[in-house]
């Protein structure tokens with residue numbers, strides 16, 4: 001199948017809904033591709049009479065005005081996503097002024113399944129396609145990068161990178177023969193849609209969001225969601241596989257500071273954003289100029305990262321988001337100008353094929369075998385005897401080494417060389433023999449002498465302390481008897497006496513078990529000796545004892561990890577609720593299985609119905625063609641076969657209805673069981689928390705913190721009821737949309753985590769403020785997810801309630 005042909009970057013215009021569409025200034029052409037912008041406001045009479053002054057005319061690849069998220073996906077992204085599975089790189093980016101709907105297009109309104117944006121739709125689409133393709137195996141990895149104030153952040157990182165600091169996040173960009181990578185960025189493996197959505201929502205929680213006059217949830221950074229796909233044919237023995245990536249880019253919005261009334265942090269962010277967008281524009285201008293041989297990409301992190309993602313072999317699409325109100329006309333024109341430039345960039349899509357080293361080795365191995373066979377055949381034909389082309393056998397290698405030894409000893413004058421492999425084997429044998437001889441000499445020297453490294457000052461000092469005299473300064477080998485080299489004698493007082501040795505052993509024994517004593521000892525002796533020993537022992541270990549008791553106290557006052565404690569709780573106090581929870585889980589999974597089996601059965605019945613219905617139609621047509629027979633009552637007479645078919649159809653329909661009703665009931669039961677399971681889980685957690693606090697934690701603020709540094713449940717609990725309620729409502733609402741299950745599950749999970757993290761931050765904020773420690777600027781908090789930053793939080797987000 002021929003791949004996509006060389007083309008230009010495609011640009012689609014999306015205009016967001018607004019209070020008053022500036023129809024006197026913006027005109028969309030009837031071809032669905034052209035946009036006219038009138039500089040001055042046209043009065044109605046001017047608009048319809050004459051002399052309209054078209055100040056700007058733009059052409060794009062499609063105008064998507066007031067369209068749904070689904071339409072956006074189908075028009076702009078679908079094709080690219082499919083091509084990514086075929087090994088092509090792709091980029092979809094949203095560009096436009098602040099508040100124009102870039103994030104809405106890319107991520108969508110997360111609280112509404114229908115309003116989900118390009119990223120969740122792409123994930124859903126890709127996994128569906130992967131599932132349906134039985135010929136290839138796919139590996140999907142996901143990375144989520146943020147560029148905030150010219151710094152790179154890994155939105156999926158769960159651990160802080162080594163050497164990371166306020167000014168260095170541990171990530172860096174590098175290119176390798178045209179491919180751009182971010183060193184240190186995590187790419188997480190995903191095997192289901194839900195896993196991928198989880199990562200998306202996790203990343204979203206960590207994004208920098210700020211508020212200004214035009215957008216109360218403005219993204220203060222550029223974000224790149226990357227899906228890397230590795231695809232291999234399942235049955236073919238080819239050593240090639242494809243490696244492609246899809247970059248979904250949500251650029252930060254260009255903004256005019258006066259308009260957004262940005263100040264302080266927001267102003268600084270805006271300056272970074274505007275600067276990087278202007279470098280992006282310069283790069284795009286460079287790319288669209290075919291005469292230009294060099295384009296500068298390294299001026300900003302954004303352009304550097306996007307170097308291989310705009311044009312070239314990457315299928316690129318851009319959504320130009322506009323806010324079609326009169327007051328934003330200047331920004332709209334600027335966005336459309338950028339769009340026109342983008343449309344001049346050439347794209348030459350190419351499949352990214354990589355060679356699998358393992359398969360290549362297997363292939364080469366086979367080729368070597370074949371060539372050997374050919375050589376053997378050649379030798380036979382040319383009557384060349386005694387030549388083997390196989391690798392040398394163990395026995396042959398042993399023989400070669402033997403020859404080399406004899407050659408070194410002098411018992412063999414010559415080694416007869418017959419082929420290159422023998423030469424190589426001889427050299428290896430010589431090396432091995434040399435090493436063995438060296439080791440042998442050293443061992444023999446060590447047996448006789450104390451060898452000290454004369455460059456090692458510590459070793460020399462040690463030897464001198466031990467009483468060794470040195471032969472001379474240059475040799476540094478001990479000599480005491482003047483007869484030669486030797487180890488010398490240790491000084492008398494350095495020896496340990498037998499008594500001392502016994503004492504030490506006794507003490508050790510006592511240390512191990514101070515109360516132990518010999519079973520045959522009489523009571524008096526025993527107690528007096530014990531007293532003595534204890535006295536000794538106490539004297540010896542007085543320092544240690546205090547330390548030991550301190551340690552013991554420390555251990556008791558430090559609670560066990562929550563995981564360990566949870567296991568203990570489940571088998572003791574929480575035994576009953578845990579059992580009920582597990583039972584409910586079993587019931588839920590059995591219902592899910594029934595649900596899926598029944599769905600299968602319903603589909604089968606449906607196809608039987610269709611089949612029978614067409615047979616009934618066929619029979620009826622035959623009857624009508626022959627002419628109808630009626631009885632005296634005026635009723636149509638039909639033959640037995642047709643009667644049988646109609647009866648079968650009725651039965652099938654009845655079965656279909658019954659099964660469908662049961663299927664719906666099951667659906668409701670599943671939702672109900674899910675609730676039960678969740679309630680049990682919550683109850684288990686709550687009871688565990690109460691138990692944990694009661695058993696291990698003392699009162700006060702620290703009572704909420706376990707040994708892992710996690711703040712405990714008191715803070716969490718106050719949110720949990722609301723979250724639970726929300727989840728239940730969500731499950732109820734979504735019961736008609738089984739397709740949305742992975743999306744909703746992933747989102748709910750992330751919401752829960754986010755609430756928890758917020759609670760942690762509030763708690764830490766409260767703690768730090770009340771303790772009067774350091775700055776309370778939200779930027780400094782890194783609780784929960786280590787990389788989490790809240791840049792310029794919307795007012796009230798972190799206030800202490």
Ligand SMILES: Nc1ncnc2c1ncn2[C@@H]1O[C@H](COP(=O)(O)OP(=O)(O)OP(=O)(O)O)[C@@H](O)[C@H]1O
Nearest residue numbers: 016017098099100101102103104215218219252253
């Ligand atoms: N097509 C649309 N339909 C419905 N609501 C929209 C649409 N486009 C944007 N919005 C709404 O407009 C507001 C601003 O949108 P969004 O945050 O996506 O803008 P943005 O371009 O990403 O802005 P920024 O660059 O400041 O982050 C949001 O509340 C969003 O829900």
